[in-house]
Amino acid sequence: MHRLALCLALLPLPARACETALLLLVDVSNSIDVAEYRLQVDGLADALADPEISEELVRGRSALAVVQWSGADKQELTIPWRQMFSPLDVRGLSNETRTMPRAFVLSDTAPAEALAFALDQFATAPDCKRRIIDVSGDGTPNAGSDIRPLPRRAERMGVTINGIAIEGMGLAITGFFRRFVITRDGFVMTARGYRDYPRAIREKILREVSRVFG
Known part of the structure; x- marks a missing residue:
């Protein structure tokens, strides 16, 4: 009995479980000006720093x-996969998000290629129970390939696609996201313009990482 206990004690500890792998897909196409980009990254950074979200991220690793x-x-992988083991990890990610330089300017809107690139990133993601793409956008495609096959591909991979539709200029972006972008188990959160984005992204991430509402 003592020998068995000693053997068990010497076994390697299991890897820390991961509840959610969340890829944040941020639109920086030509329709987004400097001030709107700043509202996006500040809103995202503030959401990550929110105490309730930080607690959920750490609890779910x-x-x-x-x-x-x-x-x-x-498409650019601006911040590679980072697992949240402590509030310090979340604070560091929030700060890095707030200061990340804009990757592209004066460019078209091609969500199909963006989703394909995002799905490829899960090849190097930690082994998590849930895999989610959180895609933002304020316009319909004007470049790239047909987006319709991408949600089905995501479903085959076990990846959920959710959307945050930034409404403006009279375009029904929420309807486009619901019809063509999200997976059948996904949802769309609507931001009524960029000033409403911080509220919407906070509610969206909280829903995605919470084990009760995700």
């Missing part, structure tokens, strides 16, 4: 990554 996207050949 969630992993996050940030991709900026615009035209068909313009």
Whole structure:
């Protein structure tokens, strides 16, 4: 009995579980000006720093990554996968998000290529129970390939696609996201313009990482 206890004690500890792998896909296409980009990154950074979200991220040992996207050949993994083991990890990610330089300017809107790039990033993601893409956007495609096959591809991979539709200029972006962007188990959160984005992204991330409402 003592020998068995000693053997068990010498076994390696299991890897820390990961509840959610969340990839944040940030639109930086030509329709987004300097001030709107700043509202996006500050809103995202503030959401990550929110005490309730920080607590959920640490509790679930969630992993996050940030991709900026615009035209068909313009996607950048700005912040690679980072797992949240402590509030310090979350604070560091929030600060890095707030100060990240804009990857592209004066470029088209190609969400199909953005989603394909995002799905490829899960090859290097930690092994998490849930895999989610959180895609923002304020316009419909004007470049790139057909977006309709991408949600089905995501479903085959076990990835959920959620959307944050930034409404403005009279365009029904929420309807486009619901019809063509999200997976069947996904949802769309609507921001009524960029000044409403901080509220919407906070509610969206909290819903995605919470084990009660996710």
